[in-house]
Amino acid sequence: MAVSHDVIVIGAGLQGCSTAVHLARRGARVVVLDRVFPGRHASGVNAGGVRRLGRHPAEIPLSVASLEIWARLPELVGHDGGFRATGQVKIAESDAEMARLEQRAAMVRDMGFGHEEPIGRDELRRVVPTVAQHCVGGLISRADGFASPYHTTHAFHRKAVTLDVEMALDGPGATGIDRVGEHWQVASGPHRFTAPTLVNTAGAWGAGIAKRFFDEDVPLEIEAPMMMVTAPVPHFLDPVVGLAARKLSFKQMPNGTLVIGGGHRGTPDPDRQTTRLDFNKYGISAETVLAVFPHLAQVPVNRCWAGIEGVTPDDIPVISESAVHPGVFHAFGFCGHGFQLGPVVGRILSELILDGGTNLPIHPFRIDRFAIAPGSPVAPASAT
Amino acid sequence: MKTEWDVVVIGAGPAGLTAATEAAGLGLDTLVVDEQPAPGGQIYRSVEAVHTRRTKDAALLGPDYGHGLDLVRRFRDANIPYWPETGVWQVTEDGELGITRAGEAGLLKARRIIAAAGAQERPVPIPGWTLPGVMGAGGAQVLFKSAGMIPRGRTVIAGTGPLVLLVAGQLSDAGAEIAAVLDTVTQADYHMAAGHLFSALKASDYVLKGLAMMVKLRRRGIPVHAGVRAVSVTGSDRAAGVAYTDPKGTTHSLAADTVLLHDGVVPSTQLTRQLDCTHGWHHTQRYWYPVTDAWGTTSCETLAVAGDCAGITGAKAAEASGRLAALDTATRLGRLSAVNRERRAMALLAFQRRHTAVRPLLDQLYQPRLSLPAGTPDDTILCRCEEVTAGAIRAAVADGCLGPNQLKAFTRCGMGPCQGRMCGLSVAELIAAERRVPVMQVGYYRIRPPIKPVTLGALAAMAPTAPAPPDPLDT
Ligand SMILES: Cc1cc2nc3c(=O)[nH]c(=O)nc-3n(C[C@H](O)[C@H](O)[C@H](O)COP(=O)(O)OP(=O)(O)OC[C@H]3O[C@@H](n4cnc5c(N)ncnc54)[C@H](O)[C@@H]3O)c2cc1C
Ligand SMILES: Cc1cc2nc3c(=O)[nH]c(=O)nc-3n(C[C@H](O)[C@H](O)[C@H](O)COP(=O)(O)OP(=O)(O)OC[C@H]3O[C@@H](n4cnc5c(N)ncnc54)[C@H](O)[C@@H]3O)c2cc1C
Numbered sequence: 027m028a029v030s031h032d033v034i035v036i037g038a039g040l041q042g043c044s045t046a047v048h049l050a051r052r053g054a055r056v057v058v059l060d061r062v063f064p065g066r067h068a069s070g071v072n073a074g075g076v077r078r079l080g081r082h083p084a085e086i087p088l089s090v091a092s093l094e095i096w097a098r099l100p101e102l103v104g105h106d107g108g109f110r111a112t113g114q115v116k117i118a119e120s121d122a123e124m125a126r127l128e129q130r131a132a133m134v135r136d137m138g139f140g141h142e143e144p145i146g147r148d149e150l151r152r153v154v155p156t157v158a159q160h161c162v163g164g165l166i167s168r169a170d171g172f173a174s175p176y177h178t179t180h181a182f183h184r185k186a187v188t189l190d191v192e193m194a195l196d197g198p199g200a201t202g203i204d205r206v207g208e209h210w211q212v213a214s215g216p217h218r219f220t221a222p223t224l225v226n227t228a229g230a231w232g233a234g235i236a237k238r239f240f241d242e243d244v245p246l247e248i249e250a251p252m253m254m255v256t257a258p259v260p261h262f263l264d265p266v267v268g269l270a271a272r273k274l275s276f277k278q279m280p281n282g283t284l285v286i287g288g289g290h291r292g293t294p295d296p297d298r299q300t301t302r303l304d305f306n307k308y309g310i311s312a313e314t315v316l317a318v319f320p321h322l323a324q325v326p327v328n329r330c331w332a333g334i335e336g337v338t339p340d341d342i343p344v345i346s347e348s349a350v351h352p353g354v355f356h357a358f359g360f361c362g363h364g365f366q367l368g369p370v371v372g373r374i375l376s377e378l379i380l381d382g383g384t385n386l387p388i389h390p391f392r393i394d395r396f397a398i399a400p401g402s403p404v405a406p407a408s409a410t
Numbered sequence: 411m412k413t414e415w416d417v418v419v420i421g422a423g424p425a426g427l428t429a430a431t432e433a434a435g436l437g438l439d440t441l442v443v444d445e446q447p448a449p450g451g452q453i454y455r456s457v458e459a460v461h462t463r464r465t466k467d468a469a470l471l472g473p474d475y476g477h478g479l480d481l482v483r484r485f486r487d488a489n490i491p492y493w494p495e496t497g498v499w500q501v502t503e504d505g506e507l508g509i510t511r512a513g514e515a516g517l518l519k520a521r522r523i524i525a526a527a528g529a530q531e532r533p534v535p536i537p538g539w540t541l542p543g544v545m546g547a548g549g550a551q552v553l554f555k556s557a558g559m560i561p562r563g564r565t566v567i568a569g570t571g572p573l574v575l576l577v578a579g580q581l582s583d584a585g586a587e588i589a590a591v592l593d594t595v596t597q598a599d600y601h602m603a604a605g606h607l608f609s610a611l612k613a614s615d616y617v618l619k620g621l622a623m624m625v626k627l628r629r630r631g632i633p634v635h636a637g638v639r640a641v642s643v644t645g646s647d648r649a650a651g652v653a654y655t656d657p658k659g660t661t662h663s664l665a666a667d668t669v670l671l672h673d674g675v676v677p678s679t680q681l682t683r684q685l686d687c688t689h690g691w692h693h694t695q696r697y698w699y700p701v702t703d704a705w706g707t708t709s710c711e712t713l714a715v716a717g718d719c720a721g722i723t724g725a726k727a728a729e730a731s732g733r734l735a736a737l738d739t740a741t742r743l744g745r746l747s748a749v750n751r752e753r754r755a756m757a758l759l760a761f762q763r764r765h766t767a768v769r770p771l772l773d774q775l776y777q778p779r780l781s782l783p784a785g786t787p788d789d790t791i792l793c794r795c796e797e798v799t800a801g802a803i804r805a806a807v808a809d810g811c812l813g814p815n816q817l818k819a820f821t822r823c824g825m826g827p828c829q830g831r832m833c834g835l836s837v838a839e840l841i842a843a844e845r846r847v848p849v850m851q852v853g854y855y856r857i858r859p860p861i862k863p864v865t866l867g868a869l870a871a872m873a874p875t876a877p878a879p880p881d882p883l884d885t
């Protein structure tokens with residue numbers, strides 16, 4: 027059996043493209059397969075939040091390492107991906123909420139990280155001048171910010187191409203996987219790719235691939251987080267704004283438009299690769315925005331959309347070597363916060379593949395953590 | 411606000427008015443919504459107001475326009491619920507409609523939706539088309555019908571289609587200073603088409619009316635130049651003139667304060683695109699249309715289309731298609747047996763055939779020639795919202811861009827407030843030309859709601875009154 031590549035990557039989202047770039051930089055021959063173009067799904071349509079703030083404790087070390095790559099993205103991919111370190115702030119609308127934010131900051135400090143900083147009324151008004159009266163303070167992470175999802179994913183894609191990564195896009199994708207001798211053979215319609223190593227970065231479809239071809243179970247919910255963007259308005263906001271107790275992610279882009287998300291969900295149709303929007307929830311979303319920024323009532327909404335994302339029971343992704351098959355690696359199910367992690371996830375996978383290990387603590391993300399111990403009534407293992 | 415209906419008809423032009431009248435007559439609980447303040451659609455825009463308050467203009471707009479008054483009166487007499495100034499910003503496959511009415515957003519539920527959203531003028535990305543002082547000939551007609559306004563100063567009309575000569579005549583009658591008409595159709599083509607019409611069909615008078623209009627304009631001393639090519643608008647901060655090439659290849663220029671461009675009309679497909687219906691490509695007229703059965707049902711069964719939004723067939727055929735869609739809707743909703751549907755449809759289908767028989771000839775004669783994507787100069791803007799040029803799109807294709815959706819990633823093309831209405835056609839054609847593949851293969855933008863403006867405040871008013879329980883801190 028002739029080996030065509032060193033690594034076959036299934037899925038050309040940010041995770042797949044980042045993995046390809048990190049591998050190819052170190053000389054690996056890589057092919058990336060996708061049914062669509064890079065960034066057609068979550069990686070190209072997300073909110074663009076580059077956030078360490080408020081991360082699950084298990085994700086903090088990874089997101090801190092990823093931000094270091096974000097800050098020097100042009101060195102890696104020749105483009106800044108539109109990254110702006112404007113800061114991210116989570117706003118407390120009551121004293122009780124503020125108390126919880128302060129507890130959270132203390133917890134993060136105890137872990138040895140100093141990026142989450144509580145701020146009071148005045149500092150909140152300095153960083154978010156038009157915020158509504160009732161907001162009492164917040165938690166800020168000043169070096170966080172946002173980037174352009176399309177441009178970031180596209181930049182990784184372009185870089186991979188210049189590093190001679192083969193891109194098999196806009197076709198059948200991975201339609202079959204077989205073990206042939208010591209290698210994996212991936213069928214993509216009439217084409218065959220063969221390599222000792224295979225990476226599953228198929229996003230919301232990743233659990234389907236893990237189950238169908240490798241018999242590994244991940245109880246992944248497929249969800250459709252919704253977004254909207256408004257017409258441009260004069261500049262009034264720098265940092266990305268979230269709320270302590272309501273669903274909101276809110277930012278003003280350099281072109282003046284407001285990008286609004288926060289986790290209200292539509293209905294995904296992963297087979298047709300489409301989503302259905304729920305406008306009652308957009309109503310709540312708009313109401314939340316106006317509660318914090320009442321001056322925006324007359325701003326027209328320009329476009330609403332949803333992306334398709336995989337969510338695990340413990341709200342953190344799978345980043346892991348296969349528990350049963352040699353040479354198979356998974357990174358999927360990013361639970362609505364994998365854009366920021368993209369740059370470092372590619373590096374982690376390249377280290378797992380080429381060095382046999384990584385310095386970053388990835389144990390919480392192992393794929394077999396969902397397995398139920400025989401006779402045990404408790405479901406998933408704790409992630410932390 | 412009543413939110414549940416058997417049928418919601420979108421659009422109160424000839425197709426929507428007949429669809430609603432038929433559907434209500436068959437006992438269906440029917441609502442008509444239209445963003446305009448009064449019924450009539452494009453062709454019969456403001457017809458009631460013009461006939462009651464502007465009788466001079468009514469005479470000038472002619473008997474074809476007057477026919478709209480009968481249509482509107484029949485609709486008014488039927489007392490069908492009708493919400494003017496109501497925009498539909500989304501439809502779903504299970505019959506939900508998002509609307510804005512009097513500044514408030516709301517959701518309606520219909521067992522069936524009939525979209526009779528009509529046509530729009532084809533955007534014409536030629537050099538200078540974005541300068542102030544340039545607009546569509548149809549747009550100029552809209553201003554005249556709705557507000558009695560005529561274009562400013564020396565006006566040149568350029569392009570093709572029945573509307574070019576019609577609008578030139580109407581505006582000239584109304585007192586506009588029409589300096590010249592530049593027609594991309596050649597004189598020989600006109601005569602050939604007229605010959606065909608005499609021998610083959612008696613149904614249509616479009617071309618004959620066009621020729622009569624041409625004679626009238628010439629008598630009035632307005633030059634009509636046939637067979638022109640390479641039209642561009644000149645001027646630095648506003649339109650100052652028009653340059654073109656005559657059939658012999660000689661280049662001319664004319665001074666102009668206003669330039670009206672018209673390269674025909676194309677179906678409004680925002681609704682069917684937003685619903686992801688299957689679309690086909692019309693090769694001679696170079697537009698997209700939703701693929702339907704004979705009753706207008708799209709690939710999404712909840713939605714039927716009627717009139718020009720299903721393919722350009724004109725106002726008369728629109729009336730028949732509106733009624734056909736209503737008959738089929740009544741059958742689907744259990745109000746009319748299939749046998750009775752067929753029986754009632756016979757005369758309508760014959761009428762529709764008579765009025766569409768002339769189309770292939772018209773489509774051939776009035777091919778859009780003002781803007782040919784392959785020939786668009788690099789520095790001409792295609793996407794007005796994001797100011798993306800033909801050259802930038804060519805560069806994106808060279809860089810691996812496969813289609814309009816991916817182009818958004820490369821250039822933001824199509825991401826502005828018009829949702830691609832102005833650039834969608836030319837962008838798909840340009841990418842196809844650059845890649846040397848059929849337009850069908852590169853496809854169209856995925857259209858996202860809202861397809862009509864809705865403000866944050868209007869959306870917020872839709873939120874359930876009890877505040878949602880706060881979510882736990884996401885840690
Ligand atoms: C609306 C929304 C907002 C978000 N906001 C943020 C945010 O602000 N910050 C943040 O950090 N994260 C955010 N996220 C999450 C982030 O976008 C995702 O976690 C991240 O993009 C996941 O990247 P991916 O490469 O795993 O997935 P994807 O981008 O979905 O890529 C997976 C790819 O696999 C392909 N594929 C599937 N099956 C096959 C097959 N059989 N063969 C070949 N290819 C296949 C798919 O076509 C797809 O291109 C958001 C997500 C959404 C949906
Ligand atoms: C600018 C213009 C001028 C024209 N002038 C003439 C003419 O003078 N003579 C002629 O023979 N033909 C003319 N036409 C061609 C014309 O389209 C048809 O002859 C005829 O009007 C088609 O009828 P219809 O019912 O299909 O659509 P239309 O008459 O166009 O009616 C569609 C209606 O739907 C409404 N609508 C569309 N989308 C929405 C939405 N999302 N929400 C709410 N309402 C919506 C519109 O406001 C409009 O009133 C013109 C076309 C255009 C674009």
